[in-house]
Amino acid sequence: MAAIAPIIEIRNGTKMFGSFTALADINLSINQGEILTLLGPSGCGKTTLMRLIAGFENLTSGTIQIGGVDIANIPPERRPVNMVFQRYALFPHLDVFENVAFGLKVKGMPKEERTERVNRMLHIVQLESFANRYIDQLSGGQCQRVALARALVNGPKVLLLDEPLAALDLKIRQHMLAEMKRIHIETGATFVYVTHDQDEALILSDRVVLMEKGRVVQVDRPTEMYAKPKSLFAAKFLGETNIFETTITAVNGIGTTARTSSGIQFHSSETLTKKPSEKIAVSIRPESLTFQHKNPDAQSAECVVDDIVFMGSRSFYTVRLNDQSKVRVQVQRDGRLSVPSPGDKATIFWDASNVVMLPRD
Ligand code: ATP
Numbered sequence: 001m002a003a004i005a006p007i008i009e010i011r012n013g014t015k016m017f018g019s020f021t022a023l024a025d026i027n028l029s030i031n032q033g034e035i036l037t038l039l040g041p042s043g044c045g046k047t048t049l050m051r052l053i054a055g056f057e058n059l060t061s062g063t064i065q066i067g068g069v070d071i072a073n074i075p076p077e078r079r080p081v082n083m084v085f086q087r088y089a090l091f092p093h094l095d096v097f098e099n100v101a102f103g104l105k106v107k108g109m110p111k112e113e114r115t116e117r118v119n120r121m122l123h124i125v126q127l128e129s130f131a132n133r134y135i136d137q138l139s140g141g142q143c144q145r146v147a148l149a150r151a152l153v154n155g156p157k158v159l160l161l162d163e164p165l166a167a168l169d170l171k172i173r174q175h176m177l178a179e180m181k182r183i184h185i186e187t188g189a190t191f192v193y194v195t196h197d198q199d200e201a202l203i204l205s206d207r208v209v210l211m212e213k214g215r216v217v218q219v220d221r222p223t224e225m226y227a228k229p230k231s232l233f234a235a236k237f238l239g240e241t242n243i244f245e246t247t248i249t250a251v252n253g254i255g256t257t258a259r260t261s262s263g264i265q266f267h268s269s270e271t272l273t274k275k276p277s278e279k280i281a282v283s284i285r286p287e288s289l290t291f292q293h294k295n296p297d298a299q300s301a302e303c304v305v306d307d308i309v310f311m312g313s314r315s316f317y318t319v320r321l322n323d324q325s326k327v328r329v330q331v332q333r334d335g336r337l338s339v340p341s342p343g344d345k346a347t348i349f350w351d352a353s354n355v356v357m358l359p360r361d
Contacts, residue, residue: 097131294351
């Protein structure tokens with residue numbers, strides 16, 4: 001989705017809990033109308049960042065602007081944001097309609113307008129026929145949609161979603177991801193979404209903010225972050241990858257060449273600013289490796305097949321290189337191609353475009 005303008009701007013945002021730095025010097029612009037996902041391992045500061053935007057915590061230093069206004073002194077209920085919590089926090093003694101209407105009622109909105117707004121919201125989340133059900137008569141996915149409707153009913157500019165699908169099982173989660181995208185388009189709100197599930201982040205987001213130990217380490221579109229991680233941490237955290245420890249042997253106009261101590265050579269068409277004899281890591285995704293030689297310039301390594309895990313449309317091979325290091329190869333099912341069996345000697349091939357060279361940790 002096309003981004004228009006930043007709606008949230010965080011500048012030099014630092015949050016301390018006592019002497020512990022939960023967030024360190026965060027600089028982040030969130031664009032109006034986008035779905036931005038905060039992704040990172042447990043404890044990296046995702047929820048803290050959301051709570052700061054919502055107003056449940058205050059920055060130790062730095063600023064947050066929403067719509068160009070510094071929000072430091074604006075209490076949570078007066079910010080143009082709303083938050084959906086992991087456990088939804090729905091009222092069990094109220095029915096679906098009353099749950100969604102609750103906030104509007106507290107604000108003193110006249111009954112007629114309230115009813116119209118709630119009905120419109122129930123239509124968007126496709127729960128019109130459940131308006132009079134109590135919360136304990138709903139499935140997990142339906143509770144999730146009530147929570148979304150309740151958070152969206154007063155038209156917040158920004159919806160903060162903290163692991164909203166964590167309590168649902170896999171099938172419903174996949175369905176709700178599609179629902180969430182649809183609801184996002186219908187409401188036009190900016191969604192800031194917290195997850196530690198990389199698949200959710202890849203499927204849902206316009207942009208992903210990858211965090212590590214209280215810092216933002218990369219902000220990119222999901223496809224970019226997956227194909228061009230800027231650090232070993234990003235390469236390993238988003239998707240699966242094979243990492244090779246190498247030393248640069250040449251950097252020139254046609255790219256960079258590096259090799260492992262056992263002599264496996266990698267060439268990338270990127271010209272790095274590094275020099276020969278510097279150590280770097282090479283990352284190649286399992287799906288970028290193949291047993292078939294497609295391109296005359298393909299690079300290769302000899303191996304022995306250790307193990308095969310069949311997963312329906314694809315299989316994961318674990319192969320051992322001459323230096324005994326193990327590498328994972330993903331093979332799409334294709335009846336026309338012959339593939340090696342466990343114990344077979346084989347050759348793996350890859351293209352220069354799939355070689356990602358990264359600083360070592
Ligand atoms: P998770 O994925 O496990 O929810 P997270 O990335 O959302 O993790 P946060 O909840 O933001 O992480 O916590 C970031 C760090 O700040 C953690 O080390 C946490 O223990 C610490 N922290 C959070 N809230 C407080 C608090 N009120 N007092 C002290 N430390 C806190």
